[in-house]
Amino acid sequence: MSDKSYAMVLDTRTCVGCSACVIGCKTENGVAKGYVRDWIFSETTGTYPNLQMTVRSERCNHCADAPCVTVCPTGSSHYGAGGTVQVNQDKCSGCKACIAACPYGARFIDPNEGAIDKCTFCMHRIENGIPTTSCQEICPTQSIYFGDLDDPNSEVSRLLATREHYTLLPGAGTKPKHFYLK
Amino acid sequence: MQEITTTRTNQYIDPVLHIWHGEIPLYLFLGGVVAGIMILTGLWFALRPTTERSRALSLLPWASPVLLSAGMFFLWLDLEHPFNAWRFYLTMKLGSPMSWGAWILMLIYPASILLAWAGSPAEVRQVWLKRLAKVPKLDAVNAWTAQNTKPLAVANVILGAALGIYTGVLLGTMAARPLWNSAILGPLFLVSGLSTGAAFLLLYRLADQERITLSKIDMGLIAVELLLIALWLIGLASGGAEARAAVGQLFGGPYTAAFWTLVIALGLVTPLIAEIIEHRHKVVPGRVTAVLVLIGGFALRWIVVFAGQHSGWVSELAQR
Numbered sequence: 001m002s003d004k005s006y007a008m009v010l011d012t013r014t015c016v017g018c019s020a021c022v023i024g025c026k027t028e029n030g031v032a033k034g035y036v037r038d039w040i041f042s043e044t045t046g047t048y049p050n051l052q053m054t055v056r057s058e059r060c061n062h063c064a065d066a067p068c069v070t071v072c073p074t075g076s077s078h079y080g081a082g083g084t085v086q087v088n089q090d091k092c093s094g095c096k097a098c099i100a101a102c103p104y105g106a107r108f109i110d111p112n113e114g115a116i117d118k119c120t121f122c123m124h125r126i127e128n129g130i131p132t133t134s135c136q137e138i139c140p141t142q143s144i145y146f147g148d149l150d151d152p153n154s155e156v157s158r159l160l161a162t163r164e165h166y167t168l169l170p171g172a173g174t175k176p177k178h179f180y181l182k
Numbered sequence: 183m184q185e186i187t188t189t190r191t192n193q194y195i196d197p198v199l200h201i202w203h204g205e206i207p208l209y210l211f212l213g214g215v216v217a218g219i220m221i222l223t224g225l226w227f228a229l230r231p232t233t234e235r236s237r238a239l240s241l242l243p244w245a246s247p248v249l250l251s252a253g254m255f256f257l258w259l260d261l262e263h264p265f266n267a268w269r270f271y272l273t274m275k276l277g278s279p280m281s282w283g284a285w286i287l288m289l290i291y292p293a294s295i296l297l298a299w300a301g302s303p304a305e306v307r308q309v310w311l312k313r314l315a316k317v318p319k320l321d322a323v324n325a326w327t328a329q330n331t332k333p334l335a336v337a338n339v340i341l342g343a344a345l346g347i348y349t350g351v352l353l354g355t356m357a358a359r360p361l362w363n364s365a366i367l368g369p370l371f372l373v374s375g376l377s378t379g380a381a382f383l384l385l386y387r388l389a390d391q392e393r394i395t396l397s398k399i400d401m402g403l404i405a406v407e408l409l410l411i412a413l414w415l416i417g418l419a420s421g422g423a424e425a426r427a428a429v430g431q432l433f434g435g436p437y438t439a440a441f442w443t444l445v446i447a448l449g450l451v452t453p454l455i456a457e458i459i460e461h462r463h464k465v466v467p468g469r470v471t472a473v474l475v476l477i478g479g480f481a482l483r484w485i486v487v488f489a490g491q492h493s494g495w496v497s498e499l500a501q502r
Contacts, residue, residue: 019188022188023188033184034191034192034193035192035193036188036190036191036192039188039189039190040188040189041189041190042189058190067356067357067358070277070278071277071278071279071280071355071356072275072278073270073273073275073278073280073281073283073284074266074269074270074272074273074275074281075272075273075275076269090266091266091269092263092266092269093261093262093263093264093266093267093269093270094261094262094263094264094266095260095261095262095280096194096201096202096260096262097278097280097352099194099195099199099201100199100201100202100356100358100359100491101356101357101358102358103357103358103494103495105190105192105195105196105199107195108192108193108194108195109193109194109201109262111193113263114262114263115262115263115266169495171422171495172357172358172495173357
């Protein structure tokens, strides 16, 4: 296991919600029809004509304190390379406790395997020397960044040091490692 | 590839979580009944070893492994990958209540079967000793259980309590589901399990004195259960936005009618009043109140499991 701390940063100022990341991920990872590992969140708030729109690409937050890993009775859900949250489908009984425990709804049952599926931060690419995730590679506005938080010179570290950012549902106490630039 | 939408519409997750269906409340209900039977018969055998028991009460501990097997069958049906169930028994995850539960269930089988054997009437044991004469060492087991009935009874009380509490803790430890995320759920499911366990015993042909004792115990249990439900609701109603939205499902939300009629009125208050009247007028308790308690106990599990899945982190807007 690498001694890194992988994280993803998404720039909400440049993300236009084009969905290329969703289709790119589905193609790269062979995600089952009708299911997604990443998705476009878009929300409009306010009263016409004073409206504000938020658009962003979301996925598993690869929490540092992941409730899905804690509740898993078989050790199928675990912390993998670079502190990412991974699933060993061979060990999964499909009890779905992790789905209930995830406040983000990032997990689902892969209908072909009967086991949990979710975003892996494309560890099959990263661990084999390809420096990008598939969603990052395909993003036409280059809004997605991926890298090592423990390296102060990495792109994600520099962005988080200089730009205002947030994580989703910080009150849930899961310490997400997916950040959104304001 | 064909995708109509790229916003998330994953089955069983969106628009609201609905991963657990009828199997889970059925298991939680049966698990609670088994916990109740184990604790009540265990206490009875430990505290009144010499008092003569009705044939029904002597044989009823056999219901523990039978009902538990039925419950575990439903649990197994719920698994998406049922043939990986053995994976539960390759590890012990201290942070996972489900892992604790899997091991508790495995301990319950020998403990409950041995106690049921020890408690069975002597003539029944003799018949089965003859029928199973080919099984080696059965005489030794028979002698051992006869000598160790009290420790077996105590083990059943402890394991029954563990089973009853774990079914509540299983749901209670999930911070992502505010309706469940309460430490009260463990004791609530334990007391409800005891009450439904007593009700299950009362369905059978017990001696009058046994019926009166169990019914008196049940009165106390229902009173405690009402108190625990009140504390659970107060805890949620005085909590943060998520907790208040979650409990709102029982106060004007979609589960209001079912909760207040089936659980509170029919399943708890009516049997409590009936039992008080029975004792005031020295009537031997019948089976109708027991059936109501069982309906109420099942409805409680059903509503908690379904409404809990519909509760989540609604204040996402405010977090941004």
